[in-house]
Amino acid sequence: MALTERLFWQDPYQQSFDARVIRRLEWEGRPAVVLDATCFYPTSGGQPHDTGQLNHVRVLDVVEHGDEIVHVLEAPLTEDPVEGRIDWARRLDHMQQHAGQHILSGAFAQTVGAHTVSFHLGPAASTIDLDCNELSTQAFDKTEELANRIVVEGHPIQVSQHDEVALQSVPLRKAPQVEGLVRVVSIPEFDYSACGGTHPHTSGEVGLIHIERWERHQGQLRVTFLCGLRAVRDYRHKSRLGRDLAAHYSVALDELPAALERMEIAADDARRAEARLRTRLLDLQTAVLSDTAEQVGNRRIVCHYLKDTDAAGMRQIAQQLIQQSGMVVALGVTNPSPQFCLARSPDVELDMVAMASELAGPYGGRGGGRTHMAQGGGLSHDDLLAMLNDARARLAF
Ligand SMILES: [Zn+2]
CATH class of the missing domain: 3.30.980.10 (Threonyl-trna Synthetase; Chain A, domain 2)
Incomplete structure (x- = not known):
């Protein structure tokens, strides 16, 4: 087995060298050479290998194999002797x-x-x-x-x-x-x-x-x-x-942690205030809807499209309304997508799940839930409005 002179040990600052090819071989499917001397450090002792060139062929890997140092190449190297150069920035x-x-x-x-x-x-x-x-x-x-x-x-x-x-x-x-x-x-x-x-x-x-x-x-x-x-x-x-x-938060660097903490506290306060306002707004909407309910026999009918309310708010309003007696409710929202809610008070005998299928079905919509409260969607904005009209006509018979 041939011995390669390790020039990187003699002078770690040496970047180029002349050498003879001792052996040509194939290493994991790639062409490779062993030289009589090299500046190329092989991967060992926790330090990765050098890269560089032998003549004009890229050295992709350098492997210690017994006493030999194998230079794994991008392309076959036919010349001999060769001039080698390592990538100095990497070394x-x-x-x-x-x-x-x-x-x-x-x-x-x-x-x-x-x-x-x-x-x-x-x-x-x-x-x-x-x-x-x-x-x-x-x-x-x-x-x-x-x-x-x-x-x-x-x-x-x-x-x-x-x-x-x-x-x-x-x-x-x-x-x-x-x-x-x-x-x-x-x-x-x-x-x-x-x-x-x-x-x-x-x-x-x-x-x-x-x-x-x-x-x-x-x-x-x-x-x-x-x-x-x-x-x-x-x-x-x-x-x-x-x-x-x-700079983004207009404070000195040392003040950044305190500034971020203040912002977190302010954001928490804002979230709590928003939750309080939202509850208050839903209470008001519920009160207005209750006041404008249509009296039909002993039932009170509320059919309404809630323009600025989301689906969670719609559910909350429906739940509050049906705590009152005789209430039958059909509500719709389009945020985040067209959805409806059909609900009734415990003292009203109506199957809201059946009614959801009956009302939404013609528009390609679907609904489900429990007999006192059903929800659904899958229909367009215009169809939702039409469905709410159908609901009013159906409930005010
Ligand atoms: Zn060391």
Whole structure:
């Protein structure tokens, strides 16, 4: 099996290189090559692979396969030797997130004795899982402060190789997962980690380190964080969001929570006032309808289209009217759609369900309910008005 020289370990800042093709293969249905040397970092240790080009062919994926590094390509690569170039913006971003993770994990160990058990570098944000299930907000603030202090102090980030014996004198934060020669990435007197990733030469290049949020995850604490340009972009976005919201409500940013709370209280008050007014309005409508009821024998007939009332209001009015004796009611509304309600007082012997079918049926409408109160719809506005006229004629026989 061929060995690929890992140029990204020798110089993580190297962006282009010349190499010979050792092997051509197919990887999950796509053309792929193994080179004698590469700047392309393969997905490993929580850090995603580089992208870029070999000659003019896009590198879609980079996979570690034994001692080989497989470059998965968009199209077959026939030339040899090849010139490779990695996407530097993506690599720099990965270096910032990865070195930032070392610093943040070291800071958690130092401030609260919490140990990092796993790391994931995601496309938008990165996470570490800590071996504890609760930390105070102050603990996170203190840790973020320490991590950023390590950044601004501009410590060197060093790489060294150690055999098993020499490794015993290195205060590693976590036991290595590999045997033989171990690559140690260290910020002297602060953090020592066994790591195969790519890192900048100084902590200052990591830039801002920001803990975005944290939550319990499978008995551990998952911490989401952003470093470098990601943190700057996130800060810009949130800062503008806050500024625009504050401007929209004409308050200072710090006054926004209190302003929103005041608005919620005002909205609640308005809802309660509206409910009171609605009840009052329905009572008045009921009283007017009752006063204008048509006396036919010992029955009082109310047939009416309620222009500005909705279906719930119509039901409420009908229910109030039939509490009076001898009442027979046919009401209609068009909000939210043409609907009718046929109801009668307990002392009137009429089957309102049968009447609903009888009256709405000719117009293609339908109704149902109970013998003292039926509701229905499914007819047009004009047909609803016609049906109410039919109801009046039918009830005033
Ligand atoms: Zn690392």
